[in-house]
Structures are given as C-alpha cells and as structure tokens.
Amino acid sequence: xxxxxxxxxxxxxxxxxxxxxxxxxxxxxxxxxxxxxxxxxxxxxxxxxxxxxxxxxxxxxxxxxxxxxxxxxxxxxxxxxxxxxxxxxxxxxxxxxxxxxxxxxxxxxxxxxxxxxxxxxxxxxxxxxxxxxxxxxxxxxxxxxxxxxxxxxxxxxxxxxxxxxxxxxxxxxxxxxxxxxxxxxxxxxxxxxxxxxxxxxxxxxxxxxxxxxxxxxxxxxxxxxxxxxxxxxxxxxxxxxxxxxxxxxxxxxxxxxxxxxxxxxxxxxxxxxxxxxxxxxxxxxxxxxxxxxxxxxxxxxxxxxxxxxxxxxxxxxxxxxxxxxxxxxxxxxxxxxxxxxxxxxxxxxxxxxxxxxxxxxxxxxxxxxxxxxxxxx
Numbered sequence: 001x002x003x004x005x006x007x008x009x010x011x012x013x014x015x016x017x018x019x020x021x022x023x024x025x026x027x028x029x030x031x032x033x034x035x036x037x038x039x040x041x042x043x044x045x046x047x048x049x050x051x052x053x054x055x056x057x058x059x060x061x062x063x064x065x066x067x068x069x070x071x072x073x074x075x076x077x078x079x080x081x082x083x084x085x086x087x088x089x090x091x092x093x094x095x096x097x098x099x100x101x102x103x104x105x106x107x108x109x110x111x112x113x114x115x116x117x118x119x120x121x122x123x124x125x126x127x128x129x130x131x132x133x134x135x136x137x138x139x140x141x142x143x144x145x146x147x148x149x150x151x152x153x154x155x156x157x158x159x160x161x162x163x164x165x166x167x168x169x170x171x172x173x174x175x176x177x178x179x180x181x182x183x184x185x186x187x188x189x190x191x192x193x194x195x196x197x198x199x200x201x202x203x204x205x206x207x208x209x210x211x212x213x214x215x216x217x218x219x220x221x222x223x224x225x226x227x228x229x230x231x232x233x234x235x236x237x238x239x240x241x242x243x244x245x246x247x248x249x250x251x252x253x254x255x256x257x258x259x260x261x262x263x264x265x266x267x268x269x270x271x272x273x274x275x276x277x278x279x280x281x282x283x284x285x286x287x288x289x290x291x292x293x294x295x296x297x298x299x300x301x302x303x304x305x306x307x308x309x310x311x312x313x314x315x316x317x318x319x320x321x322x323x324x325x326x327x328x329x330x331x332x333x334x335x336x337x338x339x340x341x342x343x344x345x346x347x348x349x350x351x352x353x354x355x356x357x358x359x360x361x362x363x364x365x366x367x368x369x370x371x372x373x374x375x376x377x
Contacts, residue, residue: 004103004104004105005102005103005104005105005225006103006225006231006232006376007099007102007103007223007224007225007231007232008223008224008225008226008227008228008229008230008231008232008376008377009221009222009223009228009230009231009232009334009338009373010040010109010222010223010224010226010228010229011036011037011038011039011040011041011042011220011221011222012035012036012039012219012220012221012222012335012338012339013031013032013033013034013035013036013037013038013039013219013220013221013335014032014035014184014217014218014219014220014332014335015028015031015032015035015184015217015218015219016183016184016185016186016217017184017185017186017213017215017216017217017322017323017324017325017328017332018186018215018216018217018323019119019186019214019215019216020119020216021119023117023216024061024117025054025057025060025061025063025066025070025115025116025117026063026069026070026073028115028117028216028217028218029052029070029073029074029113029115029218029220030070030073030074031218032113032115032218032219032220032328033070033074033076033111033113033218033220034074035220036111036113036220036221036222037074037111037222039222040109040222040224042109042222043075044074044075044076044077046109047076047079047109047110047111047222048079048107048108048109048110049079049080049081049082049098049101049106049107049110049111050067050070050071050074050076050079050080050081050082050110050111050113051067051082051084051094051095051097051098051110051111051112051113052066052067052070052071052081052082052083052084052091052094052112052113052114052115053083053084053085053086053090053091053092053093053094053095053112053113053114053115053327053328053330053331054066054083054084054085054090054091054114054115054116054327055085055086055087055088055090055116055133055326055327056085056116056129056130056132056326056327057115057116057117057327059129059132060116060117060118060120060121060126060129061117061120066083067081067082067083068081070113070115076111084097086362086367086369087133087326087362087363087366087367088133088280088282088324088326088327088329088330088360088361088362088363089237089280089330089360089361089362089367089368089369090114090326090327090330090362091112091113091114091115091219091327091328091329091330091331091332091360092237092329092330092331092333092334092358092360092362092367092369092371093237093330093362093367093369094112094113094114094330094331095112095221095223095235095330095331095334095369095371096235096236096237096369096371098110098112098223099223099232099235099371100235102223102224102225103225103232105225108224108225108226109222109223109224109225109226110222110223110224111220111221111222112220112221112222112223112331113218113219113220113331114218114219114220114325114327114328114329114330114331114332115217115218115219115325115327115328116215116216116217116218116325116326116327116328117216117325118214118215118216118325118326119214119215119216123214126214127145127146128140130145130146130326131144131145131146133146133362133363133366134146134149134242134243134244134363134364135242135243135244135245135246138243138245139243139244144244145203146282146283146364147202147203147206147211147283148203149244149364150203150206150282150283150285150286150364151202151203151204151205151206152244152250153244153250153251153285153289153364154168154205154206154210154283154284154285155204155205156250156251157251157285157288157289157300157302157303158205160251160300161251161299161300161301161302161303162300162303163285163288163300163302163303164303165197165205166193166197166307167288167302167303167304167306167307168196168205168206168210168284168285168288168303169193169196169197169209169210169284170193170196170306170307171210171281171284171287171288171306171320172191172196172209172210172284172320173191173192173193173196174306174309174313174314175281175287175314175317175318175320175321176189176190176191176209176317176320176321177190178314178315178316178317178318178321178348179316179317179318179320179321179322180317180321181347181348182316182317182321182322182347182348183346183347184316184322185316185317185321185322185323186213186215186217186321186322186323187213187317187321187323188321189321191209195209196209196210206283206284206285209284209320210283210284210285211282211283211320212281212282212283212318212319212320212323212324213319213320213321213323213324214324215323215324215325216325217323217325217328217332218325218328219328219331219332219334219335220331220335221331221334221335221338227376227377228376228377229341229342229375229376229377230338230341230342230373230374230375230376231373231374231375231376231377232371232372232373233266233267233269233355233372233373233374234262234263234264234265234266234267234269234370234371234372235263235266235369235370235371235372236258236259236260236262236263236266236369236370236371237259237367237368237369238254238255238258238259238262238367238368239255239366239367239368240253240254240255240365240366240367240368241366242363242364242366244364247364247365250364251289252289252293252299253289253290253293253361253365253368254365255361255365255366255367255368256289256290256293256294256359256361256365256368256370257293257294258368259359259368259369259370260293260294260295260359260370262370263357263370263371263372264295264372266372267372267374269355269372270295271294271295271296273355274294274296274311274355274356274357274372275311275312275350275352275353275354275355275356276311276312276313276315276337276340276350276352276353276356276357277291277294277296277311277312277313277314277356277357277358277359278313278314278315278316278318278333278336278337278356278357278358278359279291279294279313279314279318279357279358279359280319280329280333280359280360280361281314281318281319281320282319282324282361284320286361287302287306287313287314287318287320288302288303288306289302290302290359290361291305291306291313294357294359294370296310296311296313312350315336315340315345315348315350316333316336316345316348322336329360330358330360330369333358333359333360333371334358334371334373336358337356337357337358337371337373338373340353340356341353341354341355341356341373341374341375354374354375355372355373355374355375356372356373356374357370357371357372357373358370358371358372358373
C-alpha cells in the first residue's frame with residue numbers, strides 16, 4: 001500500500017492518570033488537547049479535523065455526542081469532529097484513521113485525543129460497563145468479567161507452555177518499578193515479587209497485582225504532514241472474534257500478530273529493529289501474550305522472556321502502573337513513545353530510543369492497533 005505523504009507527531013499533551021473526583025471527562029480531554037496544541041506551536045485554527053477515542057463515556061458519565069462536546073470546549077469548531085469506539089483500543093483506532101487521512105492528503109494537520117472518566121461509578125458498575133467490550137450475551141450476562149476472561153487465558157497458557165505465577169508476577173514488579181519514576185502515572189508504588197505473588201485473589205491465577213487500574217485521564221497528539229522530530233513509520237489495525245469461545249486458541253491473539261506483521265512490512269523493519277515498546281498490559285498475561293505476538297520472542301516463551309527483560313517493555317509503567325483510562329490508553333502509548341524518541345521522558349528516559357512500538361488492544365483481542373514511530377527530520 002503506497003502512502004503519498006509522511007506523517008509526523010508534532011505535538012503531545014497529557015493529563016496525569018489517576019482518580020480525580022473534581023474533574024469531568026471534558027475538562028480532562030480539553031487539558032490534553034490544549035497541551036498538545038501548545039507543544040506543536042499551533043492554535044485551533046491550524047487544525048483541520050478532530051478525532052476522539054472514547055470507549056464508554058455515555059455509560060460512565062451520561063454524556064453522548066462527545067467529539068463536538070470536547071472539540072467545542074477546546075476551540076476546535078467548524079471542522080469534522082468524530083468519536084471512535086473500539087473498546088480499550090478506541091483511541092488507537094482513532095489514531096489509525098487520523099493517520100490515514102493525513103497520509104492520503106485529506107488533511108494536513110489533525111488532533112487525536114483519547115479520554116475516559118471511570119472513577120465516577122462504583123466498582124461493580126465499572127466492571128459491568130467494561131464487560132460490554134466482550135460478548136455480552138455469551139460472556140457478560142453469564143457473569144464473565146474481563147478478569148475472569150484473562151484468568152482463563154492465563155490458565156491455558158500455563159497449561160500449554162509452562163508459564164508460571166512467578167512469570168506473571170515479574171511483569172507486575174517490573175511495571176510498578178517503571179511507573180514509580182513516571183510523574184504522570186496513577187500508581188507510583190514499587191512492589192516486591194513476594195508482594196505480587198501474595199496479592200489479593202481476583203480471578204485465579206490473577207491477583208490484584210496482575211490487573212490494571214481503574215483510572216481517569218486523557219492524552220492527545222497533533223499529527224501532520226509537515227516535518228517533525230518523530231515520524232509515524234507505520235500504523236496497522238486488524239480485528240478478530242469478540243467472544244473467547246469463538247477463538248481457536250485462546251492463548252493466541254491473531255489480531256495483534258497480523259497488525260504487527262503489517263506494521264513491520266510497512267515500516268520495512270523487523271522485531272529486532274525495535275528499541276522499546278509500550279504494550280497493552282491490561283493484565284500481566286496480556287503483556288506476555290503481546291511480546292509473543294509482536295515477534296519479540298517465540299510463542300510460548302513470553303513468560304521466561306518477560307522475566308529476563310531483554311528489551312524495555314512498558315517503561316512508562318504500562319496500564320498496570322501508569323493507569324488505564326480505557327479510551328485514553330492508545331493515544332497515551334503513542335504520546336509516551338514520542339516523548340522517549342524525543343529524549344523528553346523526564347525521569348524515565350531510555351538510553352536508546354530511536355524506534356518505538358505501541359500496541360493497543362480492544363477486548364480480549366477483537367481489535368488491535370500497532371504503531372511504529374521513529375526519528376524524523
């Protein structure tokens with residue numbers, strides 16, 4: 001597939017991730033957008049379209065028509081403003097569409113924002129809303145929340161490949177240590193392997209330390225066909241079945257594998273060329289699956305590979321420690337990769353960060369977006 005224009009990330013804006021009782025969805029999104037515009041050095045009049053990634057704003061907050069609701073408050077009026085919903089990959093999907101539009105010359109400069117306000121609902125309601133990202137009839141109504149679904153995946157991976165609880169715990173320990181140095185992270189808490197193994201049971205074999213956080217937050221990027229310090233080398237989105245029961249092998253995420261293969265081919269790179277990655281660790285087992293599907297290690301070896309830590313994965317702290325305001329996660333990953341490549345990840349900067357990858361997942365693998373970024377002009 002030939003694209004006429006190169007696309008650069010020219011602006012990044014974020015809010016801290018956390019639980020913010022005094023903040024609403026719109027104020028979080030507007031803050032991220034305004035920060036991104038300021039970072040890009042442009043005003044609202046320099047933007048031709050607005051793309052919003054949000055999973056469940058209407059269910060969490062009662063507000064629909066979210067794209068113009070946010071765009072108007074950020075001063076982005078008179079342009080297309082569209083919301084994208086793809087479960088936890090909502091803003092990854094928004095970014096994919098925005099990138100395509102700029103690459104094909106439809107627009108020169110656009111804003112992509114991801115946002116979610118989750119903590120305004122009690123835990124049981126949050127779990128119910130999140131379950132809507134799965135097959136409600138086959139999974140949600142019978143009572144299978146996502147911790148239960150990923151627990152089944154973890155158990156099967158253990159059975160097929162010998163993955164252990166210690167392998168899962170090492171992912172949690174590493175991501176907590178990483179998040180402790182990220183000033184935007186929701187949970188800045190270092191934990192030991194013993195703590196991770198002894199965590200409160202959630203869905204066997206997963207404990208509290210294997211599960212990502214319920215968070216509020218927003219992130220935004222400005223992308224443009226004009227030159228920038230960070231270039232979008234590739235972006236691919238693919239899909240798979242929603243229900244776990246429809247998958248041939250629940251330890252395999254075909255959407256991640258196919259999106260990764262497309263992205264590598266587009267960028268003319270291989271997994272060995274990637275310096276670091278931000279992957280979708282909604283649960284620790286999801287990170288282990290991701291490094292396998294992305295080609296960083298062979299299938300079934302994700303547990304030992306993650307324990308050995310041969311390359312930087314989730315230096316931001318990942319969803320596990322940075323937080324997981326689901327609609328914001330995809331763009332936040334791209335923002336964090338951009339900051340690393342720029343050398344601006346203050347407090348958590350990597351020594352070598354020339355080429356980075358972001359992997360955003362929706363549901364138990366029904367949607368996947370893989371984006372590769374590298375140094376630009």
